[in-house]
Amino acid sequence: MVKVSLNSLAHQTWSDFEVIFVDYGSSPSHLEELRVLLKDFSCVRLISVPVFGKLWSRSIALNLGIKEASYEILFIVDVDLFFASSTLESVLAEYDPRFYYGGYWHFLDQEDSKRLLANTTAFEAKCFKLSDDNGMLLISKEHLFAVHGYDEFFHLYGGEDTDLKNRLKRLGLQKQILKSPSIYHLWHPHVIQKRSKSLIAQPFAFNVKRINEKHVFFNESEKLTIPSGQSHWGTVKSIDPQKNADKIIQLENVHSQIVHFFYHSIFQFSGKFIEVIIRESEKYGNAKTKFKTLIKGNSEPFMTLQEINELITEQLIFAHRHRAYSFKVDLTEKKLQLKIAV
Numbered sequence: 658m659v660k661v662s663l664n665s666l667a668h669q670t671w672s673d674f675e676v677i678f679v680d681y682g683s684s685p686s687h688l689e690e691l692r693v694l695l696k697d698f699s700c701v702r703l704i705s706v707p708v709f710g711k712l713w714s715r716s717i718a719l720n721l722g723i724k725e726a727s728y729e730i731l732f733i734v735d736v737d738l739f740f741a742s743s744t745l746e747s748v749l750a751e752y753d754p755r756f757y758y759g760g761y762w763h764f765l766d767q768e769d770s771k772r773l774l775a776n777t778t779a780f781e782a783k784c785f786k787l788s789d790d791n792g793m794l795l796i797s798k799e800h801l802f803a804v805h806g807y808d809e810f811f812h813l814y815g816g817e818d819t820d821l822k823n824r825l826k827r828l829g830l831q832k833q834i835l836k837s838p839s840i841y842h843l844w845h846p847h848v849i850q851k852r853s854k855s856l857i858a859q860p861f862a863f864n865v866k867r868i869n870e871k872h873v874f875f876n877e878s879e880k881l882t883i884p885s886g887q888s889h890w891g892t893v894k895s896i897d898p899q900k901n902a903d904k905i906i907q908l909e910n911v912h913s914q915i916v917h918f919f920y921h922s923i924f925q926f927s928g929k930f931i932e933v934i935i936r937e938s939e940k941y942g943n944a945k946t947k948f949k950t951l952i953k954g955n956s957e958p959f960m961t962l963q964e965i966n967e968l969i970t971e972q973l974i975f976a977h978r979h980r981a982y983s984f985k986v987d988l989t990e991k992k993l994q995l996k997i998a999v
Contacts, residue, residue: 710983716807724891758795760835770844816869894981
C-alpha cells in the first residue's frame, strides 16, 4: 500500500515538490524495510522518530513533518491514498493563501482496492463513496505555524483534524473544497481495540475517542487558536535505551499503591530518570484474600493489570505527554514497565 501511494506521487504531472514521510515509532525491522523501499523514491525525505514505547499521536507525527517541510505550501494527507497523476497540479492551481482547503476522496471497498493495487494504470472504480470528513488539508506553512500546528493533547484516536480546522477558522481562515481529480482511499481493516478485563498487549485508554471529543469542545469553548501547553510543539523527547535508570521502583497491583504513586509520588522524582515495574501480588486472587474480603470486607483491594494499563495510559496523555518515556506491556511475564524522565 505504501509503495502504491508513493508511486502515484512519483508520477505526478507537477514535479516541484517533496514528500515528508514521518515514521513514528516503527520497530527496527519495519523501519529497515521502509528505508529499502524509499531508495526508489528520490522525492521522499524520511523523518524517522525513535519513539518506540510512546503512545501513538498523529498530531505529534504531523507536527514533526510540518516543522521539517522545505516548501511554503503544505498538502497533508495519509499514506493509504492513491493520487491521480494530475492531482498536485490541480490543487495548486486552485490554491489561494487566504483559505485552507479540504477535499473529497473516494473510499474504495475491498474488491476495488485489490484491483487498483493489481493494476494502477487501468483502474476504474466500480463501487466507492465520497467523503470530505477526512484528514486532507492544503494550507500555507505560515498559517500552521500561527496556530502551533496540531494540538498534541490528542493521542491514539480522533479529534485532531476537527480541532485544527476549528482553530484555523478562529484565526480568520475560511474553508474551501478542492475540486481535485480522483484521490482514492485504499481499503484496509480498521483495528479498534475493545476494552477487556484481560491484559491487552499495548497501552489502552478507555473511551479515548470521547475524551478527545471533549478536548475539541474545550478548545472551542475557550476560543483558543493556540493550544495550551504547546510552546515546544513539533518536538519529541525519546528515551535512550542504553541509559540506566536513576531509580528502579517495584510496585504490586495494590490499588492504594498504584493510585498514590501515579497521582503523587511520581512527581517527587522531578529531574530523575526512573523505571517502574508493576507485577501482580502473590496475594492477588488467592483463597485467603478472597475469604477475608468475603467475611470481613476489609482486605486491601487490588487492581487488575489491565486497569493499571488504562490508568498509566491516561496519566501519560494528561500529565506526561511532553516527557521522554517508554511504556511497555509484557504479556509473557505479566508485567507493566514504564521508563520515564520525570
